[in-house]
Amino acid sequence: MRMGATRVIVAAALVAIALGALGMLLLQERGAVPATTTGTPTSETAARQVYIVGGGATFINPQMQKWIRDYMEETGGRAAVNYQSIGSGAGEAKWLEGTLDFGASDVAISRAGYQKLLESGRRFIQVPVIAGSIAITYNLPEFAQAGCVLRLTGGMVADIYLGNIIKWSDPRIAELQEERCRSLLPDREIFGVHRSDGSGTTALFTMYLTLVSEEWKERVGYGYTVTWPRDALGLGEGGRGNEGVSAKVQSTPYSIGYVETAYAVQLKLPVAALRNRDGYFVFPNETTVAEALKRAALELPGPQEFWGELPLRHYLNREGKLSYPIVGTPVVFMYLDVPADTARALYDFFRWVLTKGQEREHIVEGFIPLPKELRARALQYLELLVAPR
Amino acid sequence: MRLVDARALKSLALTAAVVLAFALSVLPVAHLMATVVYRGAAAIARNFPSILFDIPAAPGSRELGGIGPHILGTALLTSIAFAVGVPISLLAAVFTAEAIRSWERIVGRWTRLLVHMMVEFPTIVIGIAVYGAMSSVAPLVRALVPGFRPFSLLSGVVALVLVSAPYMYLQVEDGLKSVPQHVREAIYSLGASRLLTSLVLLRYLKSTVYAALSVGLARMVSETAALFFTAFGSDVYPPLDANLLFRPIGSLTLAVYTLGLSGYENWIELSWAASLVLLLLCLTLFGFSRLLLRGERLGYRSPR
Numbered sequence: 234m235r236m237g238a239t240r241v242i243v244a245a246a247l248v249a250i251a252l253g254a255l256g257m258l259l260l261q262e263r264g265a266v267p268a269t270t271t272g273t274p275t276s277e278t279a280a281r282q283v284y285i286v287g288g289g290a291t292f293i294n295p296q297m298q299k300w301i302r303d304y305m306e307e308t309g310g311r312a313a314v315n316y317q318s319i320g321s322g323a324g325e326a327k328w329l330e331g332t333l334d335f336g337a338s339d340v341a342i343s344r345a346g347y348q349k350l351l352e353s354g355r356r357f358i359q360v361p362v363i364a365g366s367i368a369i370t371y372n373l374p375e376f377a378q379a380g381c382v383l384r385l386t387g388g389m390v391a392d393i394y395l396g397n398i399i400k401w402s403d404p405r406i407a408e409l410q411e412e413r414c415r416s417l418l419p420d421r422e423i424f425g426v427h428r429s430d431g432s433g434t435t436a437l438f439t440m441y442l443t444l445v446s447e448e449w450k451e452r453v454g455y456g457y458t459v460t461w462p463r464d465a466l467g468l469g470e471g472g473r474g475n476e477g478v479s480a481k482v483q484s485t486p487y488s489i490g491y492v493e494t495a496y497a498v499q500l501k502l503p504v505a506a507l508r509n510r511d512g513y514f515v516f517p518n519e520t521t522v523a524e525a526l527k528r529a530a531l532e533l534p535g536p537q538e539f540w541g542e543l544p545l546r547h548y549l550n551r552e553g554k555l556s557y558p559i560v561g562t563p564v565v566f567m568y569l570d571v572p573a574d575t576a577r578a579l580y581d582f583f584r585w586v587l588t589k590g591q592e593r594e595h596i597v598e599g600f601i602p603l604p605k606e607l608r609a610r611a612l613q614y615l616e617l618l619v620a621p622r
Numbered sequence: 623m624r625l626v627d628a629r630a631l632k633s634l635a636l637t638a639a640v641v642l643a644f645a646l647s648v649l650p651v652a653h654l655m656a657t658v659v660y661r662g663a664a665a666i667a668r669n670f671p672s673i674l675f676d677i678p679a680a681p682g683s684r685e686l687g688g689i690g691p692h693i694l695g696t697a698l699l700t701s702i703a704f705a706v707g708v709p710i711s712l713l714a715a716v717f718t719a720e721a722i723r724s725w726e727r728i729v730g731r732w733t734r735l736l737v738h739m740m741v742e743f744p745t746i747v748i749g750i751a752v753y754g755a756m757s758s759v760a761p762l763v764r765a766l767v768p769g770f771r772p773f774s775l776l777s778g779v780v781a782l783v784l785v786s787a788p789y790m791y792l793q794v795e796d797g798l799k800s801v802p803q804h805v806r807e808a809i810y811s812l813g814a815s816r817l818l819t820s821l822v823l824l825r826y827l828k829s830t831v832y833a834a835l836s837v838g839l840a841r842m843v844s845e846t847a848a849l850f851f852t853a854f855g856s857d858v859y860p861p862l863d864a865n866l867l868f869r870p871i872g873s874l875t876l877a878v879y880t881l882g883l884s885g886y887e888n889w890i891e892l893s894w895a896a897s898l899v900l901l902l903l904c905l906t907l908f909g910f911s912r913l914l915l916r917g918e919r920l921g922y923r924s925p926r
Binding site for chain 1: 677678679680681682757760768771772773850854855856857858859861863869870880883884886
């Protein structure tokens with residue numbers, strides 16, 4: 234045994250190396266690993282593989298990964314994009330520090346981050362890449378059995394989270410419901426679930442509530458995290474991440490919560506119809522989200538302006554019969570003063586994302602493509618990457 | 623008679639309690655391992671052998687894809703970090719354990735103190751510290767290597783060395799100190815130089831050293847937190863060229879975390895597969911180190 238130890242280790246190392254080599258060979262053959270230095274050094278563009286690194290919002294990660302795969306497939310592995318979901322906040326911070334080629338956030342660059350950018354004097358662009366919306370989900374066994382769908386107004390949602398409405402049977406809620414469902418509202422307290430972690434979802438949701446409720450605006454305001462008045466009554470609780478909120482609502486009868494629509498769709502959670510500005514009850518779906526967002530296309534701020542209040546001013550609670558009121562767009566940001574090949578790689582990838590990437594076959598279930606009006610604006614901004622400098 | 627009965631009963635009760643306590647303490651580990659093996663094996667069997675080479679499929683798709691970039695990343699990270707960390711920890715251990723002159727002893731004492739502190743650091747702190755250090759030197763490094771980023775294989779290697787080298791150092795140093803003084807004197811009395819003496823001592827402690835190194839390697843393989851802001855992670859193969867060292871790289875542990883938390887069935891399955899690969903790697907290393915340590919004990923009992 235003692236004599237053999239060295240030999241055993243050497244043998245193990247050799248086996249590991251052999252396995253690794255075999256793996257690489259297999260990979261090259263399958264085309265999974267693009268051969269970087271194409272064997273023939275002909276004068277034509279030495280097909281060097283381009284590589285860009287980004288990080289940020291967790292919400293768009295699944296969609297990003299899908300785009301990356303499809304894009305890499307289409308370019309025959311000539312381009313590699315590495316996106317890691319480190320959270321909107323970290324994405325912004327690391328991009329500002331110059332560690333990432335592009336950052337992504339659920340909302341937009343924060344006020345503090347924007348200040349830093351201005352001080353650094355670097356040129357940059359912000360581009361929306363996909364549409365998102367927030368669904369109000371709930372757990373009402375009586376409604377589920379009878380096939381009823383909950384209807385709510387924004388003001389009522391604010392009142393619930395403020396603690397002004399305590400029970401499901403509250404007459405203000407009852408009068409909104411379809412007649413046959415009205416009597417099914419239980420005489421139970423509403424349990425209000427929210428995100429416990431800082432999140433773009435909460436930011437968007439609370440921004441909406443400040444628009445529809447004066448009291449909310451004064452008492453609570455908006456942000457990645459806020460103080461929830463309903464919690465103080467013992468009738469509310471936080472859950473970590475979209476998955477945490479969904480799980481809590483699912484397991485707690487008579488609760489209400491808000492999640493990214495993609496999650497609600499994926500988990501088949503009941504979704505409330507929300508009354509929009511024009512007085513129609515709408516669900517979040519491709520049509521209603523696009524309807525709301527397309528109106529914002531013409532008002533989209535310049536690529537280098539402060540976008541922090543973009544949802545507040547332009548996206549939320551839009552007019553239109555079919556507009557869903559709580560919509561947003563995750564935003565990608567990148568610097569303009571980068572080496573030409575990096576700029577080119579970013580341009581090629583996001584151009585693809587904003588054109589072909591928005592087609593159904595490249596969209597992950599639950600995500601909603603950008604309306605074409607917004608896409609056109611985004612593409613204009615993107616052109617700055619390859620504009621003559 | 624009654625007394626004996628009571629005693630026997632007591633003994634039985636205590637034995638039962640001990641067995642129960644043992645079962646309770648083993649149960650979670652056993653359950654954990656069984657679950658990982660069961661679910662991991664199912665995932666790997668579904669897409670074998672491509673699962674070892676492919677990149678993860680798109681989330682929510684019916685295909686599984688694979689964890690190739692993560693296996694490659696773990697292999698690269700650990701092998702390079704091991705190659706760097708082993709000489710450092712061995713040299714440091716020999717230096718502090720075999721210190722003779724007074725300045726050597728002083729440096730040795732401080733080294734030992736610092737290493738003891740470093741072992742206690744949360745690894746996430748080490749990761750962030752490495753990220754900070756790398757970002758501050760990045761502008762300088764970029765003059766030499768234009769493609770350099772603080773998120774890179776290199777940062778990951780530095781972090782892993784900082785996490786794992788202290789362990790290896792402490793174990794080897796303990797081993798060296800446990801060598802009876804007369805053995806050392808015997809070697810010196812043959813006219814051996816200090817260098818030669820150190821080499822002979824390390825050889826004498828071969829099994830301890832190997833065991834320390836395999837535990838160190840296992841720590842590198844299973845490290846997660848220190849890699850978040852250093853290796854960064856990658857679900858695609860980076861271009862395999864000269865700049866590989868300066869680009870982000872994936873790892874199995876990061877894959878378990880990010881894929882497992884995603885909420886998409888096929889990614890969660892991949893996460894189980896990655897867990898199983900990790901478990902197998904760690905168990906192999908653990909078993910290896912036990913085997914070597916047993917060899918050592920036998921060796922002590924019957925010298926020559």
